[in-house]
Amino acid sequence: MNYWLVKTEPETFSWEDLETKGSSMWDGVRNYQARNNLRKMKTGDILFFYHSGKKPGIVGLAEVIKEYYPDPTAKEGDWSVVDVKPLQKLKRFISLAEIKQTPELQNMVLLQSMRLSVQPVRSEEFSLIQKLALQDQ
DNA sequence: GCCAACGTTGGC
DNA sequence: GCCAACGTTGGC
Numbered sequence: 001m002n003y004w005l006v007k008t009e010p011e012t013f014s015w016e017d018l019e020t021k022g023s024s025m026w027d028g029v030r031n032y033q034a035r036n037n038l039r040k041m042k043t044g045d046i047l048f049f050y051h052s053g054k055k056p057g058i059v060g061l062a063e064v065i066k067e068y069y070p071d072p073t074a075k076e077g078d079w080s081v082v083d084v085k086p087l088q089k090l091k092r093f094i095s096l097a098e099i100k101q102t103p104e105l106q107n108m109v110l111l112q113s114m115r116l117s118v119q120p121v122r123s124e125e126f127s128l129i130q131k132l133a134l135q136d137q
Numbered sequence: 138g139c140c141a142a143c144g145t146t147g148g149c
Numbered sequence: 150g151c152c153a154a155c156g157t158t159g160g161c
Contacts, residue, residue: 009159031144052159061160096160115143 003121004041004056005048005110008083015049015059015089017039022084023065026118027073034118039068048121048129049086050110054137061087081108090133104128 006026008014029035035049045064051057066083073081099105105128109119121129 007159056160113143114141114160117158 001038002042002045003048003123003126004037004045005046005050005121006062006117007050007052007117009053010051011053014030014051015086018051018060018062018067018084018086019089023083025072026084027081029070029071029079029081029118030074030077031117035080037116037118037120038080038082040120041067043067046087046126047084048126055093055095057098058090058133059093060089063087090130092133092135094129094133098132099129102128102132 007010013024026038026064041064042066043066043075046057047064049060049062051059062084064082065085068080068082071079071081096110099108099110105111105125108121108125113119
């Protein structure tokens with residue numbers, strides 16, 4: 001099983017929107033690296049759901065429920081989507097600032113490659129962040 | 138609102 | 150194939 005992080009602007013599509021919908025197509029990816037990551041996702045892989053913008057950070061956990069297929073919103077080009085469903089909101093919001101302050105998380109793709117909207121997360125990073133979310137801050 | 142980091146485009 | 154110009158993302 002692999003872990004990923006997907007970014008979204010909450011004004012466009014938020015964690016609450018995903019919970020309301022129940023499941024959703026992850027569409028609109030128009031970056032090759034991000035697309036290639038989407039294509040590596042397998043059913044059952046877990047995603048960190050990240051809000052960018054005013055209050056950047058990780059909000060919740062989602063799961064891949066359908067592997068990649070052509071993006072119906074793409075007018076041209078070879079783009080893909082996967083389907084995801086919400087699993088649970090993190091017990092505690094993990095802000096980008098907190099990730100930046102955590103020594104063990106300095107190698108996260110999130111910090112190395114700030115603009116990539118679909119990115120892999122190492123399993124150590126995934127479990128540490130989950131642990132942090134259970135702690136009081 | 139600013140600006141750095143990137144990605145893309147297009148001229149040569 | 151190089152590189153300047155431009156557009157976009159996203160943190161601050």
